[in-house]
Amino acid sequence: MSRFDADKLIDATGPAVDLPIAVGHRPGVVVHLEAAHEAMQKMRGLTLDSHAEPAPVFRPDEQT
Amino acid sequence: MSAAEITTAVTSGETTALSVTEATLARIAERNGALNAFTDITAERALAKAAAVDAAIASGEDPGPLAGVPFAVKNLFDIEGVTTRAGSRINRDLPPASSDATLIANLEAAGAVLVGALNMGEYAYDFTGENAHDGASVNPHDLSRMSGGSSGGAGSAVAGGLVPLALGSDTNGSIRVPSSFCGIFGLKPTYGRLSRSGSFPFVASLDHLGPFARSVADLALAYDVMQGADQSDPAQTPRPVERCSDRIDAGATGLRIARLGDYFTKGAGEAALSALDAVSAALDVTRDIALSHAGEVRSAAYLITMAESGALHRETLKTRADDYDQDVRDRLLAGALLPAEWVVTAQKVRRAFAQEMVEVFRKVDVLLAPATPCTAPKLGEKWLNLGGDPVPLRPNIGVFTQPISAIGLPVVAVPVWPKGSALPIGIQVIAPPWREDLALRVARHLERLGTVASPMAGGS
Numbered sequence: 001m002s003r004f005d006a007d008k009l010i011d012a013t014g015p016a017v018d019l020p021i022a023v024g025h026r027p028g029v030v031v032h033l034e035a036a037h038e039a040m041q042k043m044r045g046l047t048l049d050s051h052a053e054p055a056p057v058f059r060p061d062e063q064t
Numbered sequence: 065m066s067a068a069e070i071t072t073a074v075t076s077g078e079t080t081a082l083s084v085t086e087a088t089l090a091r092i093a094e095r096n097g098a099l100n101a102f103t104d105i106t107a108e109r110a111l112a113k114a115a116a117v118d119a120a121i122a123s124g125e126d127p128g129p130l131a132g133v134p135f136a137v138k139n140l141f142d143i144e145g146v147t148t149r150a151g152s153r154i155n156r157d158l159p160p161a162s163s164d165a166t167l168i169a170n171l172e173a174a175g176a177v178l179v180g181a182l183n184m185g186e187y188a189y190d191f192t193g194e195n196a197h198d199g200a201s202v203n204p205h206d207l208s209r210m211s212g213g214s215s216g217g218a219g220s221a222v223a224g225g226l227v228p229l230a231l232g233s234d235t236n237g238s239i240r241v242p243s244s245f246c247g248i249f250g251l252k253p254t255y256g257r258l259s260r261s262g263s264f265p266f267v268a269s270l271d272h273l274g275p276f277a278r279s280v281a282d283l284a285l286a287y288d289v290m291q292g293a294d295q296s297d298p299a300q301t302p303r304p305v306e307r308c309s310d311r312i313d314a315g316a317t318g319l320r321i322a323r324l325g326d327y328f329t330k331g332a333g334e335a336a337l338s339a340l341d342a343v344s345a346a347l348d349v350t351r352d353i354a355l356s357h358a359g360e361v362r363s364a365a366y367l368i369t370m371a372e373s374g375a376l377h378r379e380t381l382k383t384r385a386d387d388y389d390q391d392v393r394d395r396l397l398a399g400a401l402l403p404a405e406w407v408v409t410a411q412k413v414r415r416a417f418a419q420e421m422v423e424v425f426r427k428v429d430v431l432l433a434p435a436t437p438c439t440a441p442k443l444g445e446k447w448l449n450l451g452g453d454p455v456p457l458r459p460n461i462g463v464f465t466q467p468i469s470a471i472g473l474p475v476v477a478v479p480v481w482p483k484g485s486a487l488p489i490g491i492q493v494i495a496p497p498w499r500e501d502l503a504l505r506v507a508r509h510l511e512r513l514g515t516v517a518s519p520m521a522g523g524s
Contacts, residue, residue, distance in 0.1 A: 013401045019382060021397060029401075035459070036370055036398060039363035040406045043413050046360055053070030054411030055269075055418070 006033035067228040071175070074132035075121065081132030083457040085177050088134040092226050093177065101201045101211075101220035103139050104146050104181040109280040110134070113177045120175075121293040127177030129289060135229040138215050139181035140188060142262040150204040150264040151184040151214070153197045153387045154380055166264030166294050167231055167273055174289040179227060182217030186389045188233055189373060189396070190214040191241050191461035192441075196389035200443055203246055204521030205487055209440040212245035212461070214238040215276070219246035221432035222276045225520040229286055230276045235267045236365055237435075237465025239274050243477035244490030246439035248518045249507065250276045251283050254497050255472025256301035258287075259294035267372040268299065269411070269471060270365060278518035280508040283476070284309040287500065289390040308501045312508040316347055319506065324433040325352035327359055328464055331451040335489045336434035339480035343432055343491045346515040347506070353424060353431065358467040361417040364410035365470035366459075371407040374399025391458065397416075425496040430506050434464050435477045435490030468494055475504040478516040491516075 010029060014020045021029050073079045089107050096102050120127045137143070139356030140150040142161035149155045152487040154169070168178055183201040185192065193216020194200040203209040204224035211220040215232025219242025221457075222230050232239045234252040251274045258273050263273060275286040288307040294300055323329075323344055329337065345351070374381075377396045385393055424431075437450055441457060448457040468475055474497070477490040493510075495503040510516040 005348055009401060009403075017401070019378065019397070020367070021401075025385065025394060025397060028390065029398045032370070032395045032398035033401065036367055036402060036406070039366045040409070041170040042359050043367075043409055046357065046413060046416070048412050048416065050345065052412045053415055054408055055415035 004034065004037040006030040006037070009033060065228065067130060067277060067285055068278050068279070070133050070228065071129065071131045074117065075127060077121070077510070081114035081117035081177060082111065084132050085110050085134060085179070088179055088227060095224055095226060098207060099202055099204055099224050099226070100181045100199050101217040101224065101226060102136065103149065103183050103198055103217070106143065106146065106178055106180050112176050113172065114265045117175050117177065128173065129285060130171060131175035133176045133229055134179045134227050134516055135171060135231065136180045136182050136218070136221055136227045137168060137177050137178065137231040138184045138218055138233060140184060140233060140264040141168060141181070141231060143168065143181060143331055146181060148264050151186040151188065151195055151198070154384055155264070163262065166259040166296065167290050170290045170292065171286065182221055182230060184217055186215035186392045187373070188214040188235060188238055188413050189392045190458070191362060192216070192239060192458060193219065193242060194443065202443065203440045205247060206440065208442055209487070210245055210443055212242035212440065215242050218242060218250060218276050222246070222248045222278060223518070223521050228277060229282060231273060232276060233263060233266070234272045234274060234469060235270045236369060236469055237462035239276065240435045240465045240475060240477040240490060240492060242275060243479065244435035244488070247277055247479040247481070247488030248276055249283050249479065250274065250477040251287055251500065251504070252469060252475045253287065253500050254474045256299055257303065257500070258290050259297040259300050261294050261296040265376060266427070269368050269371045269372060272469065278520065279283055280312060280504055280511050284312050284504050303498065306498070306501065308504050310500050311503045314505050314511040316506050319502065320427065320431045321347050321349045321430045321432065321506065322351040322353045322428045323349055325519055326354035328433040331437050331463055332434045333438045333449070334481045335439050335485050336437055338482035339489045339491050340432060340434055342480055342482065342515055343510060346510055346513050349432065354429065355420070355424070357417050357420060360413055361470045362463065362466045364413040365466045366404065367406055367410040367465065368414070370395060370399030371402045374402070406457045414470055421473065429501055431492065431494040433492045435492045436461055437463060438486060439487035439489050464492065468492060473497060474500040474503050476507040478507045478510055478518055479518050495509065
């Protein structure tokens with residue numbers, strides 16, 4: 001797996017979604033993107049099948 | 065006096081709502097300079113409301129179950145005529161709110177008296193109670209320490225005895241963390257239980273509102289009157305009003321209670337483990353349950369929080385980035401750039417964990433876990449010792465609260481004073497969805513046993 005490169009994400013996505021990151025803001029944004037990537041890697045360990053539903057409208061007592 | 069005692073005294077004519085309000089305003093004037101809990105004091109409105117409560121009593125009307133009880137709200141709640149700053153500099157340029165948040169209206173309909181708005185972490189993205197614009201609200205038990213966030217002013221105001229009742233919000237732990245650090249009771253109800261209408265949002269998928277108090281009875285009293293359908297909140301789940309006040313004294317006999325082990329004890333410090341032991345011993349709890357995916361669901365909450373708050377603030381980030389607290393700004397910017405797949409996966413993980421918990425709650429009625437890994441850190445502290453590892457303090461204070469709010473379970477944070485500790489720490493009493501009554505009942509039982517307590521800082 002290639003190393004996550006937060007700078008690449010900032011350079012590609014920022015201008016593309018019209019949210020360029022100022023030079024002075026970049027170091028902090030990099031730290032937080034790396035933390036987000038780490039969180040994502042933690043979730044990659046879970047097996048979610050193709051039918052797994054997301055929970056954007058959430059019902060805490062919903063049963064399988 | 066507690067909220068319940070104030071109501072009794074006001075209703076019986078032993079005192080008046082006006083006297084209580086004037087005394088409250090005097091105490092706020094005396095102590096807020098040291099605590100920095102309040103950002104707005106609504107004295108004129110409070111005195112008018114108190115006079116109306118007294119007039120209702122004089123004319124023989126029922127003044128409501130919270131007659132004359134002063135309360136304050138985190139400054140992300142709309143208060144008519146006050147600008148809803150949500151802990152920010154940017155929102156101060158908004159016009160004043162044109163009406164009250166639903167929960168304020170519900171409390172005032174029950175006779176309570178709003179006295180002001182409370183300090184908070186910027187846009188609720190905080191666990192410390194520090195604020196780059198308004199200064200930190202501080203811990204009344206040790207003024208050199210954090211109140212906890214993001215509802216820091218609420219923790220500070222209630223523990224300091226400025227008000228007996230306050231409202232806050234909890235997205236990842238912002239009611240339970242200040243409750244833990246300030247030694248008070250806090251209720252985070254089930255996701256979708258109480259209306260969020262008229263509160264400034266943070267993360268729509270995870271935002272909850274709830275009360276703080278220094279007794280379980282006060283918590284239940286406030287919770288009871290705040291329930292009810294509100295068409296203006298699309299996230300509210302249709303539920304009947306399920307009042308708890310008359311059920312909290314049922315004791316804990318017959319309830320199956322277990323502790324959350326593994327993830328929830330690995331990073332816990334000495335005070336947190338000692339408090340958990342004390343509560344477990346009081347309830348005769350010996351069973352530990354390990355949740356296999358608590359770490360993953362915390363990661364899910366972390367990403368959902370970044371993405372939704374980044375999206376919420378995107379336009380303002382483009383035009384006023386330097387008006388944010390630097391750390392909040394950088395997290396919001398990063399959140400606005402996250403790949404969609406990460407966020408969708410996070411929502412799937414969240415749902416899978418909620419289903420795992422439905423199975424757990426077939427075997428137990430109530431779960432216990434520390435609210436925070438440590439007691440209140442010193443103001444300005446940046447690092448936290450988590451199970452022997454130094455980690456950044458600000459995002460990690462909520463390590464034990466985040467997995468629980470991620471799936472919307474109701475929790476009462478109860479304050480324990482571990483042996484040898486001058487500071488309190490909270491334990492989460494966690495119940496199945498919609499069973500706030502069970503969490504309140506166990507909290508009340510612990511309060512009666514004397515295992516948990518919320519003494520006013522600096523005495524009465």
